Amino acid sequence: MELMEGLLTRRSVRKYQDKPIARETIEEIIRAAQFAPTAHNRQPWEFLVIDDREFLADLRHIQRWTSFAKDAACVVIVCGDIEKSFNRNKEDEKWSFIDVDCAIATENLLLAAWARGIGTCYCGAAPMQRVVDALKERLHLPDNIRPFAIVPMGYPAETPKQPEERYHPEKIHWGKW
Numbered sequence: 576m577e578l579m580e581g582l583l584t585r586r587s588v589r590k591y592q593d594k595p596i597a598r599e600t601i602e603e604i605i606r607a608a609q610f611a612p613t614a615h616n617r618q619p620w621e622f623l624v625i626d627d628r629e630f631l632a633d634l635r636h637i638q639r640w641t642s643f644a645k646d647a648a649c650v651v652i653v654c655g656d657i658e659k660s661f662n663r664n665k666e667d668e669k670w671s672f673i674d675v676d677c678a679i680a681t682e683n684l685l686l687a688a689w690a691r692g693i694g695t696c697y698c699g700a701a702p703m704q705r706v707v708d709a710l711k712e713r714l715h716l717p718d719n720i721r722p723f724a725i726v727p728m729g730y731p732a733e734t735p736k737q738p739e740e741r742y743h744p745e746k747i748h749w750g751k752w
C-alpha cells in the first residue's frame with residue numbers, strides 16, 4: 576500500500592474476524608513502529624503482545640472503552656521506559672518526552688498494520704492514571720515501564736465509513752496567525 580493512501584484510508588476498526596495474525600506479521604508491524612522518530616533517538620519503548628482471551632475480555636474493566644477488544648486477535652500494549660526516555664527531572668525543570676515518543680510509535684503501528692490489511696484501534700492508557708496503574712498491576716510491569724496505549728488488532732470484520740473531508744485549509748496559518 577502506498578504511504579499516502581495508507582495515511583488517508585486508515586480508520587479505527589472495532590470488529591474483527593476470528594482469525595489469528597501470524598507472529599511474523601506482528602513482528603513486521605512492530606518493527607515499523609520501532610522506526611518512528613524519538614527525542615534524542617532514545618527509542619524508549621517496549622511492546623507487550625497479548626492474545627490471552629481472558630485478558631482481552633477483562634480489558635474493559637481496566638479501560639472502559641475497550642469492550643470490543645474481546646474479539647481482537649491480540650492487543651499490543653505500547654509501553655515506555657521512563658529510565659530510557661529523554662527527560663529532565665531537576666528541581667526547576669521537569670519534563671519527559673516519553674508519551675510523545677510512544678504516541679508516534681503507536682501511529683506507526685496502526686499504519687503498518689493497515690498496510691498489511693489488519694484493523695486496529697488506538698485505545699488510550701496514559702495519561703489516565705487509573706488505567707496506567709491497573710495495567711501495571713494486572714501485567715506485573717516493572718516500575719520503570721509506563722503502559723501508554725492499548726491497541727487491539729485483527730483482520731477486519733467491518734469496513735468503517737471513511738469520514739467527511741477532514742482537511743480544513745483555514746487551520747493552516749501561512750506566515751502569521
Ligand SMILES: Cc1cc2nc3c(=O)[nH]c(=O)nc-3n(C[C@H](O)[C@H](O)[C@H](O)COP(=O)(O)O)c2cc1C
Pocket residue numbers: 585586587588589638640641696697698699735
Ligand atoms: C489518544 C486516543 C485515545 C483513544 N481511545 C479510544 C478508546 O479508548 N476506545 C475507542 O474505541 N477508540 C479510541 N480512540 C480512537 C478514536 O475514537 C478514533 O481515532 C477517532 O474517532 C477517529 O476515527 P478514525 O481512527 O477512524 O480516524 C482513541 C484515539 C486516540 C488518538
